[in-house]
Amino acid sequence: MKGFLEDANYSIGLLDEGATLADVIDNCIYEHTHTGKKAFYVGDLGKLVRNNVQWQNVMAPIKPFYPVKCNSTPGVLEILGTLGVGFACSSKAEMALVQDLGISPENIIYTNPCKQASQIKYAAKAGINIMTCDNDIELKKISRNHPNAKLLLHIATEDITAGEEMNMKFGTTLKNCRHLMECAKELGVQIVGVKFHVSGSCKDLQTYIHALSDARCVFDMAEEFGFKMNMLDIGGGFTGSELQLEEVNHVIRPLLDVYFPKESGINVIAEPGCYYVSSAFTLAVNVIAKKTVEYDKFLPSGGKVEQTRNDDEPVFTYYINDGVYGSFASKLSEKLNTIPEVHKKYKEDEPLFASSLWGPSCDELDQIVENCLLPELSVGDWLIFDNMGSGTLGEQSTFNDYQRPLIYYMMSFSDWDEMQDAGIASDTLMKNFFFVPSCIQLSPEERFSTAA
Template sequence: MTMKATDPGAFRAQTPVLCDRASDFIARNTFGRPTLVLDLDRVGVQYDALKAGLGAADVHYAVKANPDPRIIAALVAKGSHFDCASRPELELCLAQGARVDQLSFGNTIKRGSDIAYAASVGVTLFAADAPEELEKIAANAPCARVYLRVIVENSQADWPLSRKFGAAAGHIPALLRQGRALGLQMVGLSFHVGSQTRKAAFWGPVLDQIVQVWDTAQRSGYGLNLLNIGGGFPAFYGEAVDAPTHYAANVMRQVHARFGDVKVIAEPGRGMVAEAGHIVAEVLLVARKSPLDLHRWVYLDIGKFSGLAETMDEAIRYEFITAKDGMASGPCILAGPSCDSADVLYEKTPVNLPNALCAGDRVIIRNCGAYTTTYASIGFNGFPPLDVVVI
């Protein structure tokens, strides 16, 4: 695959010294355990690039992607809004200077007391996808503005987000009626195309599904005025993706072609922070199960339970950089250090790594700024969660 060196999002380095500040910091320092090095300036660059493509849409950063307070503070300074999934995330954003009108409580599964807390501090925008959730919102935030999350099918994302969240399209009219009867302001719809949707063109079939639900609601007189298009904005993991401004602009063209001049919320998480950080790890062991084994097993000091949970089902395929890149290489099964047989990162599709790789070698895992620190467990097998260095 040929990459343009002028496009940092499509640059694949062949040495551990990558063309960014986080990599330069890694090259100059030693680390005693797995560490995420995150470049705060790069987060700002990604925000600006996405905002340029999204235009008038409000950017609601998905706090769950990386809730480091320094990221939140930097995005507050940029004017970002925030998608919060819990009371602690709401409190975090407020503590870093976010205004209440910049916050949405976007989790469709909320504790009643947390809804009441959000309302008490002035949050008015809530998500729902079930009758009981509407009842909880009405009881604890009677002046709430509510958008309904719709299940979408045929997602072409690397990590589809179907089934757990959202209501079936045919159930939305009943939820709108119920919400109105409860006195709630039913303001719009939301959906999620799926995490790591690598091409903007993949949004088209999903938008076609949502606009049918939207048009039905409008014909019924609900006057919806808010469309939450969720996340899905991709990061670079080795397969080419469009530059963020181009990608976001393409999505918005598709939205406006179907919905007209509607108010839009977007919730980038991965696309905002993934490329801002790399993890420094170490090889603990290289072994074969028998002399006839086709693949080596390479065990790292980080695994599924200490930050790399997104390797589950091999959905997210990270890039691995070593000092021995360029030497003869071959496929290997990559695994973590814990005493759990599930702690295997890549086996169905082995990873190509240098044959000379051995215990003690440093490995850099690229573009790990999203969903690593928040997925890291506390002390499983005694392995600590990721260290984090923000530069």
């Protein structure tokens, strides 16, 4: 059936009104404590449904194209597929995953800025024509391997924030767009639109104003060359906050109405990735080892965690069963956007100690949290990380025989009703669900499957 993988090996727990995700986490920890203490995720697929409703309420008619690299687990892709979301793919593997959902090629864009020739040929064979381009070398490569390609010129944005340089890693300048159009005309390649991307860390929403103005200039330039432009991609950078979404919409809506009005026939799309999935997944990890370290070796910078700290207080280093070669891979390139929460109950007046968290590889790069304040933990205790759905659940390393965490998919009855009201629920979909009463212990072996 369109929208669902025939061989997907997973199931979705349907929570009754008395059950919560916190209950699910408690139950899973109870089971794992007795069966092996593996790290695991709990994914609230209903969050995807709610985020999609929010998107439609705030950003319509801008169509979302979900970047598969953010989270490529089957539960996420299938739910988004049934919601009518398009997909932005960066590789052959991602294109194949989306194709298995029965998604039309018109709803897939190939966005990798540095494409392999073999993967361009794969896109051509699959009928995936829309792709991005920001330089003449890439343009020539596309012309040789995909004669029916329809290109979005990726333009750079002047995204300047504190401590960051201009966002020029990918994307071309307005001046170079004319050169690319001349090349495309000579090569017989179609240019059908423009793409830009504003980072989610950008605090200056004026960046959108400059980007939209530049995009309009490129559209005007294209008319001179006889290109029929019909698509504008405003990229990603949506954090998942309703406030941020409304702020962005407040800035871009008037300009879209002026520069790209509805009657122009230009389709405006976006690539919200972490917007959909970041807050939908929670990761539970187990403490596998513990050390007491000297305070002056705890912080390389020599800074202090707490001004009132006594020199004789212990400082703890904890090792957990997941790390940067697994679920925390994004930590290698960016700051961790979540703080650990201790699962076990402890008293409000219980002392907190300077602590650091490390992954299981014993590698010097495998540091997850440099310093934080935690009650004293024991080997076997659990830590919970929220907002772990983005950039953590794609292809992962096999470093030190790393094992992927189990994934427990959940959805509430109210979110299931929302899907039914939208007309996308079916008997086939229902086979992926099972009922979760509010007061039973859940067995991973019997009631859940992994997404691996």
